[in-house]
Amino acid sequence: MINDNNVIDTLEELETFLNAVDKGGLGLENAVGVALATNNSNGRPFVAVLDDNHQLLLGRWVTQDVFDNGKELVRNGIPKSH
Structure with a gap:
């Protein structure tokens, strides 16, 4: 399921989204991974x-800029502040 009304258009918004997923704030069951991808069509x-079977639980559109520059953030996670 991808929500057409909520486009992530900054790296800060991507970080907020990743934090919400990490902390369970979106109420998703069995969420085990996050990836940047492109729609096949x-x-x-x-x-x-994604869940443990690599099935899509939730998707949010991102701008091309976030897609290009947010890969490390998704791959390595959000830096922990002390």
Whole structure:
């Protein structure tokens, strides 16, 4: 499920989304991973929350800039502040 009304258009918004997923704030059951991907039919980029079977639980569209520059944030996670 991808929500068409909520496009992540800054790295700060991506970080907030990743924090919400990490802390369980979105109420998703069995969420085990996050990935940046592109839609097969139109090439539009999105961030995907995946379950342990690599099935899409939740997706949010992202801008091309977030897709291009947010890969390390998704791959390595949000830096922990002390």
